[in-house]
Amino acid sequence: MAAMEKQPAWLQEVATPAYVIDEKQLIHNLEILKGVQDRTGCSILLAQKAFSMYACYPLIAKYLKGAAASGLFEARLAYEEFPGENHVFNPAFQDKEFSELLQYCDHFVFNSVTQWKKFRERALAAHKECGLRINPEHSTQDHAIYDPCSPLSRLGARISEIQPEELEGLTGFHFHTLCEQGAEPLAETLEAVEEKFGKYLPQLKWINFGGGHHITKEGYNIPLLEKCINRMQEKYGLKVYLEPGEAVALNAGFLITEVLELIEGPEREMPVAILDASAACHMPDVIEMPYRPPLFNSGEEGEKIYSYMLAGATCLAGDNIGIYSFDKPLQCGQRLVFGDMAIYTMVKNNTFNGMALPDIYYVDSQDKLKCIKKFAYENFKCRL
Numbered sequence: 108m109a110a111m112e113k114q115p116a117w118l119q120e121v122a123t124p125a126y127v128i129d130e131k132q133l134i135h136n137l138e139i140l141k142g143v144q145d146r147t148g149c150s151i152l153l154a155q156k157a158f159s160m161y162a163c164y165p166l167i168a169k170y171l172k173g174a175a176a177s178g179l180f181e182a183r184l185a186y187e188e189f190p191g192e193n194h195v196f197n198p199a200f201q202d203k204e205f206s207e208l209l210q211y212c213d214h215f216v217f218n219s220v221t222q223w224k225k226f227r228e229r230a231l232a233a234h235k236e237c238g239l240r241i242n243p244e245h246s247t248q249d250h251a252i253y254d255p256c257s258p259l260s261r262l263g264a265r266i267s268e269i270q271p272e273e274l275e276g277l278t279g280f281h282f283h284t285l286c287e288q289g290a291e292p293l294a295e296t297l298e299a300v301e302e303k304f305g306k307y308l309p310q311l312k313w314i315n316f317g318g319g320h321h322i323t324k325e326g327y328n329i330p331l332l333e334k335c336i337n338r339m340q341e342k343y344g345l346k347v348y349l350e351p352g353e354a355v356a357l358n359a360g361f362l363i364t365e366v367l368e369l370i371e372g373p374e375r376e377m378p379v380a381i382l383d384a385s386a387a388c389h390m391p392d393v394i395e396m397p398y399r400p401p402l403f404n405s406g407e408e409g410e411k412i413y414s415y416m417l418a419g420a421t422c423l424a425g426d427n428i429g430i431y432s433f434d435k436p437l438q439c440g441q442r443l444v445f446g447d448m449a450i451y452t453m454v455k456n457n458t459f460n461g462m463a464l465p466d467i468y469y470v471d472s473q474d475k476l477k478c479i480k481k482f483a484y485e486n487f488k489c490r491l
């Protein structure tokens with residue numbers, strides 16, 4: 108990955124491992140998203156599942172119209188911390204949680220007609236906007252674990268499962284089928300939505316295009332996205348929502364880690380560097396997706412002179428972050444900086460093996476570092 112232009116002054120100030128959130132990049136992303144809102148009139152919500160660092164919510168709320176929750180706790184967090192609309196979707200809402208959710212959220216998205224019928228009276232009596240998640244059954248990716256249109260998917264009502272009279276009282280449709288994708292797969296998906304569900308669209312008020320739009324990634328086709336939004340607004344009179352997570356905080360965080368131990372030997376395939384950060388605990392998507400996180404001042408395997416397998420300090424044999432190469436041999440105590448560590452990291456991390464959670468820091472636009480949260484033994488013990 109690209110070299111860090113110069114080492115930031117705060118790099119040695121943080122206790123490792125640490126997530127450091129970068130205000131400049133966050134604002135860069137938010138300005139792009141706000142541009143889409145301003146030019147089209149759509150509303151963009153933060154999908155909290157990707158990034159719930161609520162210390163940033165006041166900043167995000169200056170740009171975006173609201174937040175989207177996946178369940179009770181995210182819904183409550185947005186209610187407490189995010190000034191704006193509060194939408195919630197869950198594959199199966201629970202009776203025991205629904206009254207509390209009604210206090211927090213203004214938009215409810217139901218995953219099936221059965222769910223809608225089960226909660227309809229309570230939601231309508233509380234004057235909520237109610238929507239149905241639909242499944243357009245049109246895959247635009249090969250990665251089944253992230254594809255809600257894959258066979259056996261539980262996500263969204265299929266067209267064969269809807270009787271027109273059952274939609275009474277619903278004012279919106281929601282679909283979420285993309286993952287880190289461009290506007291072209293969105294355009295394709297919208298065609299499938301129109302083909303299957305088009306007859307219902309004129310009776311609705313809004314449509315939510317879900318997340319998975321890589322809007323803030325370089326090269327994303329923003330004019331095509333805006334064309335898609337405008338089309339749904341003009342043709343059906345629908346208000347359009349988008350709920351990206353990743354695009355909001357893309358590249359807006361670092362994970363700072365230190366080399367603890369080097370394992371080298373003439374019989375080894377390659378030297379291994381054990382870090383005080385773990386793929387399994389602190390960047391689980393590296394294993395789940397899987398993907399190779401960017402690391403500053405490094406190259407691909409063999410690209411620079413010294414190649415290492417970088418690994419976590421847990422018992423899991425597969426707690427490997429990836430093979431990276433460097434201009435100079437690594438040293439114990441040396442700090443490494445992984446990029447793109449704001450999203451799907453702190454919301455997913457864990458304390459497996461009694462590993463500490465990384466502290467959370469914030470670097471503002473003047474490069475001033477602030478510690479937001481420190482974690483200790485109590486945060487491990489209190490969950491067990």
Ligand SMILES: Cc1ncc(COP(=O)(O)O)c(C=O)c1O
Pocket residue numbers: 154156157175196283285286287317318319320350351352353354
């Ligand atoms: C319903 C829904 N909305 C929004 C998102 C956010 O997706 P992303 O972070 O890829 O933009 C997801 C991700 O899984 C989702 O399931």
